[in-house]
Amino acid sequence: MKFITEKNYKRLMIIPIIMLVIFLFLILVYPGVQQGIDLKGGNQLILRYDEKREYVGLDQQIIQNFGVKEAKVSETVSPTEYGLLVEFSHQPDIETIRANKDKLDYLNKNIIDLKEDAKALLSPLVELNFLTTSDVDFIDDIKNKDELKSYVNESILLANDNFNSEVIDFIKGYLNLKDDQNVRTQTREVSATLGSDFVKTSVTVGLIAFILLTIVILFFFKEIVPSGLIIFSAIFDVLAGLGGMALLGLPLSLTTIPALLMLVGYSVDTDILLSTRLLKQRKGDVFSAANNSMATGLTMTLTTLATVIVMMIISYFTQMFVILEIATILFFGLIGDLFSTWCFNGPALIRYVLHKNKQKQ
Secondary structure, eight states: OOSSOTTTHHHHTHHHHHHHHHHHHHHHTSSOOOBOHHHHOEEEEEEEESSOOOOTTHHHHHHHHHOOSOEEEEEEEOSSOEEEEEEEOOOHHHHHHHHHGGGOOTTTSOHHHHHHHHHHHHHHHHHTTSSOHHHHHGGGGOOSHHHHHHHHHHHHHHHHHHHHHHHHHHHHHHHTOOTTSOOEEEEEEEOHHHHHHHHHHHHHHHHHHHHHHHHHHHHHHOOHHHHHHHHHHHHHHHHHHHHHHHHHTOOBOTTHHHHHHHHHHHHHHHHHHHHHHHHTOOSSOHHHHHHHHHHHHHHHHHHHHHHHHHHHHHHHHHTOHHHHHHHHHHHHHHHHHHHIIIIIIHHHHHHHHHHHHHHHO
């Protein structure tokens, strides 16, 4: 059975256009794609336990009790256990001290004055119970500037760990969890600077990838329209992945950005297959060539989709969040690739080839 025919090939192009509008609405308007804690900087906490707990209102309680700017709480469920993924911004006082530590003049000041400045810097953390008096008094025993600099950094990290411990204890109390109930916790802190650097690097890598991809495709096909359609498909697949992220509430993060870049590679194989067969078609029906390409391309894409679905199932049951997020984005991107390749690129290439053949006659 032929999917692309002379009667329907123009109408098929409407479907991806409508999908593109939907993707842009989901990404830019509602619900939108949010930056994850990896990019904004903050703390991530995962709690796992054996019985379901009520957590409604926990995010607002964290904001009110700890003075953080934002907090997000989402439940994670598997057949074997329950859990919460809690993300919250840095504690404001710790962030202020973290910023002010760079103002310590290690180059020009003597060690005695630097010790006094360091003690003055860390003293507010004692008042907040994130450090002890002995932690600050230990500065008097430090002998050189390098050791002092390292100790200040370590003290701020210790303060943040103690802050996280207070948040964990608060959450356990809110959920009425006791230490003997097999509660497992995992914490992670991400610097806002690291997130910013990663975004810049990812954008740069993405742009370089698209530029090199464009050059290679133009060199191979030596025609603008087919090359432009392949690039369009890559962009469409990335937008499909972003649309799926917006729909499911997955944020941009150190995990999801590489998954989006992976879609660029996944998208071009079927489009190159299709373009090669149609542009080098010398004899026979161009529609038959498109449908034959589709049979091969669908085998490639559906095989990859099956693998991705297995990844999603296994990662869901084992609560491997990183793998689950990557697989979910690849799933939406590959679904988008089916429509971009066979409902838009295929018909558009057919129109291009028919028009070019007509001009030759």
